[in-house]
Amino acid sequence: MDQIKMSLRNLLRNYKRTVLTMSVLVLGIVGMLVYAGYIDFSMWGFREQTIKGGLGHFRVYKKGYNSRGSERSINYLIENEREVYRLLMRTAHIREVTPELEVQGILSNGEVSEITLGRGYDVTSVSIIKDSFKVVEGEFITDADSYEIALGSILAEKLNATIGSYLTIMTTTRQGGLNAIDLMVVGIIETGIDEYDERLSIMSIDIAQMLLDVNAPERYVVMLDDTDAVDSVTASLKDSGMVSELGIEIRTWSELAKFYHQVKEMNETYFFITQLIILVIVAFSIVNTMRMVIYERMREIGTIRAIGMTRAGVVRMFFYEGVWLGVFSFILGIVAAVGVAWVINFFGGIYIAPPPGQSTGYHTMIRPDMIRYFQVGCIVMFSVILGSLIPAFRAARVKIDESLRYI
Amino acid sequence: MEQNVIELNDVFKEYMLGKTVVRAVNGVSFAIAPGEFTVIAGPSGSGKTTILNMVGCIDDATSGEVLVKGKNHRMMSDNEASFFRNSTIGYVFQNFNLIPVLNTYENIEYPLRIGGKRIDKSVKIKIMNLIEEVGLTDFIKHRPDKLSGGQRQRVAVARALVNNPDIVIADEPTANLDYNTGSEIISIMQRLNELYGTTFVISTHSEMIMKRARRIISIIDGKVQSDIGECDENKNQNYDNIFNESLCSVTGTGC
Numbered sequence: 001m002d003q004i005k006m007s008l009r010n011l012l013r014n015y016k017r018t019v020l021t022m023s024v025l026v027l028g029i030v031g032m033l034v035y036a037g038y039i040d041f042s043m044w045g046f047r048e049q050t051i052k053g054g055l056g057h058f059r060v061y062k063k064g065y066n067s068r069g070s071e072r073s074i075n076y077l078i079e080n081e082r083e084v085y086r087l088l089m090r091t092a093h094i095r096e097v098t099p100e101l102e103v104q105g106i107l108s109n110g111e112v113s114e115i116t117l118g119r120g121y122d123v124t125s126v127s128i129i130k131d132s133f134k135v136v137e138g139e140f141i142t143d144a145d146s147y148e149i150a151l152g153s154i155l156a157e158k159l160n161a162t163i164g165s166y167l168t169i170m171t172t173t174r175q176g177g178l179n180a181i182d183l184m185v186v187g188i189i190e191t192g193i194d195e196y197d198e199r200l201s202i203m204s205i206d207i208a209q210m211l212l213d214v215n216a217p218e219r220y221v222v223m224l225d226d227t228d229a230v231d232s233v234t235a236s237l238k239d240s241g242m243v244s245e246l247g248i249e250i251r252t253w254s255e256l257a258k259f260y261h262q263v264k265e266m267n268e269t270y271f272f273i274t275q276l277i278i279l280v281i282v283a284f285s286i287v288n289t290m291r292m293v294i295y296e297r298m299r300e301i302g303t304i305r306a307i308g309m310t311r312a313g314v315v316r317m318f319f320y321e322g323v324w325l326g327v328f329s330f331i332l333g334i335v336a337a338v339g340v341a342w343v344i345n346f347f348g349g350i351y352i353a354p355p356p357g358q359s360t361g362y363h364t365m366i367r368p369d370m371i372r373y374f375q376v377g378c379i380v381m382f383s384v385i386l387g388s389l390i391p392a393f394r395a396a397r398v399k400i401d402e403s404l405r406y407i
Numbered sequence: 408m409e410q411n412v413i414e415l416n417d418v419f420k421e422y423m424l425g426k427t428v429v430r431a432v433n434g435v436s437f438a439i440a441p442g443e444f445t446v447i448a449g450p451s452g453s454g455k456t457t458i459l460n461m462v463g464c465i466d467d468a469t470s471g472e473v474l475v476k477g478k479n480h481r482m483m484s485d486n487e488a489s490f491f492r493n494s495t496i497g498y499v500f501q502n503f504n505l506i507p508v509l510n511t512y513e514n515i516e517y518p519l520r521i522g523g524k525r526i527d528k529s530v531k532i533k534i535m536n537l538i539e540e541v542g543l544t545d546f547i548k549h550r551p552d553k554l555s556g557g558q559r560q561r562v563a564v565a566r567a568l569v570n571n572p573d574i575v576i577a578d579e580p581t582a583n584l585d586y587n588t589g590s591e592i593i594s595i596m597q598r599l600n601e602l603y604g605t606t607f608v609i610s611t612h613s614e615m616i617m618k619r620a621r622r623i624i625s626i627i628d629g630k631v632q633s634d635i636g637e638c639d640e641n642k643n644q645n646y647d648n649i650f651n652e653s654l655c656s657v658t659g660t661g662c
């Protein structure tokens with residue numbers, strides 16, 4: 001009969017209380033993991049949305065573009081467009097490469113004028129771009145040299161534009177001259193973010209270049225077949241020496257998505273605080289249970305001390321009970337958390353109302369992450385063991401004659 | 408002369424109860440030789456448990472000297488004291504104090520486990536003999552809650568003896584048992600005392616036990632009132648009279 005087995009028997013001795021304590025622990029673990037799974041899912045969705053929403057996995061610019069300060073981006077175009085494009089197209093994992101040119105201008109219907117942030121894309125190769133918004137009316141531009149434009153829904157409303165309307169877009173060329181072109185509205189789009197829908201317009205890059213009187217894109221947006229490959233692909237591009245040879249620079253989505261990182265950081269903080277609260281509850285419930293256990297077994301402690309158990313032996317005895325509690329709760333908690341996540345996902349997730357600044361809500365799933373599970377399980381187990389040690393140390397220090405007199 | 412296994416020299420024990428000092432033991436001296444079967448008698452609150460705790464090395468005197476096998480508990484570290492208790496002293500308690508999650512065999516074996524002894528075949532045979540000695544062969548696998556009070560105390564007696572201790576300390580071992588059962592427990596203790604030569608110190612206020620004692624130390628108000636039957640080869644001992652003598656000295660009736 002060794003101590004480890006004995007501690008297990010002791011736990012089973014008052015199995016109702018053990019079950020009750022373990023339910024608190026399991027609930028704590030499930031709570032933490034479901035919350036973590038929700039955050040992880042949201043962040044994963046947010047990440048993919050950020051990437052597909054026009055940012056791409058990484059972007060390629062002319063060297064100096066990102067440190068140009070207040071200089072116009074038009075002075076940093078990728079003039080060696082063909083070489084860069086060819087380099088990108090023969091790199092592994094790269095699924096799609098799209099040139100892009102931003103046009104800031106004024107859109108007018110003859111009566112009302114509105115500022116627009118226009119984007120010129122290679123409209124023939126833009127699955128990337130098509131993912132970043134919904135076409136709510138009409139269709140997307142299909143022809144590279146057609147004089148067509150798609151408008152954000154709020155912008156369209158302000159300009160009284162419908163499908164088939166003609167609008168004039170006015171811009172300043174690279175040399176500073178004024179330029180204007182008439183374009184036909186073919187589509188009305190929505191990004192889900194009001195600020196964008198108020199300003200955004202989409203056109204073919206050929207039209208954009210014509211408006212600015214240039215013949216190069218300002219960046220390439222690159223999509224990979226796997227988000228996890230970003231670092232290795234960009235590293236291999238830099239290592240190959242071609243980046244410096246072609247005079248370009250690379251920014252990954254992660255470097256560009258400041259907002260993503262802010263949200264992620266905020267979520268991590270929330271998660272940390274939640275975790276802390278749950279941990280405190282867990283620790284309290286353990287300390288409480290173990291205190292009760294120890295008071296109940298006061299005379300037993302006196303007895304085993306009298307027949308020769310050392311103080312360390314007493315601590316060990318309760319430590320083992322804490323370990324059992326922790327281990328069982330760890331296993332049950334993770335199994336329960338996986339189960340709860342599965343059930344939530346099975347029934348289509350949790351509906352989340354539209355976040356501020358967005359017009360549509362969405363369903364969130366729970367995204368189980370084994371590392372998270374392991375972390376949370378370990379943290380709970382650790383606090384259980386710690387929580388059982390504190391009363392155990394006190395039990396070991398009680399005077400033997402007093403614990404024997406204890407009723 | 409053989410060395411005394413227990414020696415108390417002018418022992419005082421005081422407890423603080425709030426601001427008042429309770430003097431539980433008030434200048435007690437006595438010595439017990441190896442193999443004696445001694446009864447500490449006295450009314451409730453007279454200090455029996457306090458004395459036995461000091462003899463059993465689980466409490467210290469406020470002043471005076473308590474020597475067990477020549478060793479002073481006060482001089483030992485907690486670990487040394489634990490080891491000393493494990494190897495030298497066996498305990499029998501009024502409330503049995505068995506470990507509820509262990510069965511008869513495991514309870515008896517437990518002090519050996521605590522002492523880190525290897526439990527080999529010969530040890531197991533010894534434990535089985537002990538179980539037979541206390542008459543529990545049919546109850547080896549029973550947990551304490553499936554045993555009667557008398558059976559529990561038999562387990563406790565066997566547990567107290569499993570480590571071949573020099574001393575067994577029993578604080579009112581029959582107080583929770585009926586007359587006959589208590590009497591059986593005392594018989595078992597006496598038999599084991601003769602068999603192994605273990606020193607027994609038993610506290611009680613039961614006449615039944617006192618009548619069967621070889622030596623009675625009477626305690627009243629923390630003081631030794633009388634000490635009759637002390638091992639003395641010059642004295643012609645008549646055990647039958649000890650109880651009466653003790654009773655007379657305690658009550659003060661000159662009989």
Ligand SMILES: Nc1ncnc2c1ncn2[C@@H]1O[C@H](COP(=O)(O)OP(=O)(O)OP(=O)(O)O)[C@@H](O)[C@H]1O
Pocket residue numbers: 402422423424429430431449450451452453454455456457458
């Ligand atoms: N921890 C303590 N704090 C204060 N007083 C105590 C403590 N332990 C014992 N006493 C007092 O010491 C005195 C002796 O107590 P003790 O338990 O030794 O008596 P006893 O002879 O064993 O009595 P009983 O036959 O009822 O068991 C009593 O007056 C008791 O109230």
Ligand SMILES: [Mg+2]
Pocket residue numbers: 455456457578
């Ligand atoms: Mg007592």
